[in-house]
Amino acid sequence: MNKKQNQSRLRLIASFLEGQWRFFLFALLFSMGATLFNSLMPQIIRLTVDSVIGSEPFSLSGPLAAAARLFEAGSFSQNLLLCAAMVVVTAVCAGACGYFSRMSLAKGSENMLKNLRDRLFGHIQRLPFSWHVKNQTGEIIQRCTSDVNVIRSFISNQMVEVFRTVFLIVLSMGIMFSMNVRISMVALVFIPVVILYSGVFFSIIAKKFLETDVAEGALSAAVQENLTGVRVVRAFGRESFEVERFEKCNRRFADLWVRLGNIQSYYWAIGDLITGLQIMTVAVFGVMEAVAGTISLGEFLAFISYNTTLVWPVRSLGRILSEMSKAGVSIDRVNYILEAEEETDSPAALEPPMNGDIAFRQITFQYEGMQPVLQNIDFTIPAGSTFAILGGTGSGKSTLVHLLTRLYDLPPECGQITVGGVDTAQMKRGWVRRNIGLVLQEPFLFSRTIKENIAATRPDAGLPEIRRAADIACVDSAIDGFSDGYDTIVGERGVTLSGGQKQRVAIARMLMQDAPIMIFDDSLSAVDAETDAQIRAALKTQMGRSTVILISHRITTLMQADQILVLEDGKMADLGSHQELIQREGVYRQIYDIQMSSDDRALIASPRKEGEEDAGH
Numbered sequence: 001m002n003k004k005q006n007q008s009r010l011r012l013i014a015s016f017l018e019g020q021w022r023f024f025l026f027a028l029l030f031s032m033g034a035t036l037f038n039s040l041m042p043q044i045i046r047l048t049v050d051s052v053i054g055s056e057p058f059s060l061s062g063p064l065a066a067a068a069r070l071f072e073a074g075s076f077s078q079n080l081l082l083c084a085a086m087v088v089v090t091a092v093c094a095g096a097c098g099y100f101s102r103m104s105l106a107k108g109s110e111n112m113l114k115n116l117r118d119r120l121f122g123h124i125q126r127l128p129f130s131w132h133v134k135n136q137t138g139e140i141i142q143r144c145t146s147d148v149n150v151i152r153s154f155i156s157n158q159m160v161e162v163f164r165t166v167f168l169i170v171l172s173m174g175i176m177f178s179m180n181v182r183i184s185m186v187a188l189v190f191i192p193v194v195i196l197y198s199g200v201f202f203s204i205i206a207k208k209f210l211e212t213d214v215a216e217g218a219l220s221a222a223v224q225e226n227l228t229g230v231r232v233v234r235a236f237g238r239e240s241f242e243v244e245r246f247e248k249c250n251r252r253f254a255d256l257w258v259r260l261g262n263i264q265s266y267y268w269a270i271g272d273l274i275t276g277l278q279i280m281t282v283a284v285f286g287v288m289e290a291v292a293g294t295i296s297l298g299e300f301l302a303f304i305s306y307n308t309t310l311v312w313p314v315r316s317l318g319r320i321l322s323e324m325s326k327a328g329v330s331i332d333r334v335n336y337i338l339e340a341e342e343e344t345d346s347p348a349a350l351e352p353p354m355n356g357d358i359a360f361r362q363i364t365f366q367y368e369g370m371q372p373v374l375q376n377i378d379f380t381i382p383a384g385s386t387f388a389i390l391g392g393t394g395s396g397k398s399t400l401v402h403l404l405t406r407l408y409d410l411p412p413e414c415g416q417i418t419v420g421g422v423d424t425a426q427m428k429r430g431w432v433r434r435n436i437g438l439v440l441q442e443p444f445l446f447s448r449t450i451k452e453n454i455a456a457t458r459p460d461a462g463l464p465e466i467r468r469a470a471d472i473a474c475v476d477s478a479i480d481g482f483s484d485g486y487d488t489i490v491g492e493r494g495v496t497l498s499g500g501q502k503q504r505v506a507i508a509r510m511l512m513q514d515a516p517i518m519i520f521d522d523s524l525s526a527v528d529a530e531t532d533a534q535i536r537a538a539l540k541t542q543m544g545r546s547t548v549i550l551i552s553h554r555i556t557t558l559m560q561a562d563q564i565l566v567l568e569d570g571k572m573a574d575l576g577s578h579q580e581l582i583q584r585e586g587v588y589r590q591i592y593d594i595q596m597s598s599d600d601r602a603l604i605a606s607p608r609k610e611g612e613e614d615a616g617h
């Protein structure tokens with residue numbers, strides 16, 4: 001499992017870096033260049049102490065061999081200045097390499113981050129509706145922000161640091177062994193101990209990072225739900241409950257990080273002890289060798305410098321492994337989204353006309369892990385007719401809409417839905433949804449102008465077309481009453497509008513779609529009965545060629561429909577026109593008798609004047 005998981009992580013990292021490899025390669029090369037120039041510093045110090053200040057011969061090797069002749073011909077002050085100049089040149093070269101390394105990292109990491117976010121967002125848009133139902137919004141946001149930043153930090157910093165550390169170990173140990181084998185062996189003994197210790201730490205802390213990430217997701221979800229439902233929280237005086245709920249999630253999150261901090265504290269404390277012992281041991285052996293005359297004072301100083309330069313990157317392996325474990329958790333969490341199967345259409349998917357009869361044939365459906373929601377549903381909606389669906393909560397009304405719009409697909413042998421004789425399962429999903437206008441009971445409005453919200457399905461539409469749709473939805477006069485009219489900014493999720501206004505703006509937005517099939521899923525519940533009747537009359541006059549499906553609990557909304565389907569516990573309880581249904585004893589007649597009063601009957605006869613505000617304003 002771990003091998004397969006690691007392979008999956010590597011594949012995902014490789015896909016993240018697609019097109020950006022050159023930046024990270026340049027960053028690595030420049031980083032190695034900076035390390036190489038920095039490694040020259042101890043040799044310059046050694047030369048200064050042993051040969052400029054001391055009396056050792058100028059025995060330089062490698063890239064400094066050519067400078068030996070300059071030192072032999074110069075005076076003490078000239079040689080000292082030459083050493084200082086070498087320090088400055090080396091430092092400038094190392095700084096330049098570090099600058100280009102960081103610039104390359106910045107370009108590569110930011111481009112990678114942009115591509116990853118684009119990929120995540122695009123993928124989420126194509127995931128099925130059922131996936132979104134099962135996953136909390138706050139959790140998804142946390143994976144797309146916090147986890148993505150952790151991955152970016154690891155790839156742009158720790159991944160390059162790993163290669164730089166390995167290169168530094170090899171380079172430093174090579175130089176140290178060329179200077180003194182015995183002291184180098186003492187320094188080398190501690191490196192496997194530090195690496196093994198870091199590996200144990202890595203295995204422990206990985207699980208802790210997963211727990212903290214899950215807790216952070218729960219915290220984000222709690223905040224998101226509270227902010228989204230702020231109106232409900234205020235209306236029911238639930239502020240104290242929500243604060244207590246948040247504090248509970250926050251306390252768990254904080255406690256997990258405290259425990260994680262304790263583990264890291266143990267690691268750093270023990271690591272400091274091992275590092276201190278290593279430096280002390282090397283220093284003691286170096287002094288013994290210097291006293292014995294095996295190495296010069298300059299070599300001893302250079303050796304201590306190399307050892308100090310070496311021990312801290314090796315020491316930081318624990319931090320790198322810690323970040324690696326955290327990045328591994330984040331990669332898995334992001335991969336959870338990217339591995340979710342997108343909605344796809346077969347190459348042979350059709351785009352047939354959608355203005356034919358709609359037929360539901362022997363539909364039986366259940367959500368995952370639940371009892372059947374629909375059982376043996378069979379009816380036909382003639383093209384251009386108005387069809388109504390009545391039923392109690394949980395009777396399957398909205399499920400029929402979800403199946404028709406292919407938000408959920410019917411499993412094999414669970415029935416068939418056709419439009420114009422063509423099975424919707426053989427159609428392209430995008431085509432089906434573009435040709436079916438849908439208004440939900442709880443409409444969602446974007447934090448933009450009313451004009452932009454209405455024109456969401458047709459962004460190129462002009463104001464006259466927008467006003468016509470708003471007029472049919474009986475919201476035009478209400479919009480004109482706002483100080484900014486159609487340029488009024490709608491608050492988040494339409495919070496600045498009344499419930500009825502939101503529903504009517506959503507209806508206008510759907511009308512702009514000019515779809516051959518229009519569905520109103522209890523979308524007139526927040527307007528009063530007079531406005532309800534007025535909207536339905538306008539729809540019948542202006543959009544008569546479309547097939548209209550009405551879902552409602554209100555008899556006055558449904559009674560003018562050509563046919564009314566009554567659902568009860570997921571089964572067809574009755575089907576017929578209003579006049580037919582009230583003649584029969586059944587659920588429809590019972591609801592009719594309860595809802596209809598003398599006032600309701602009078603309202604049907606004389607709907608109120610167009611343009612009046614709904615009661616929810």
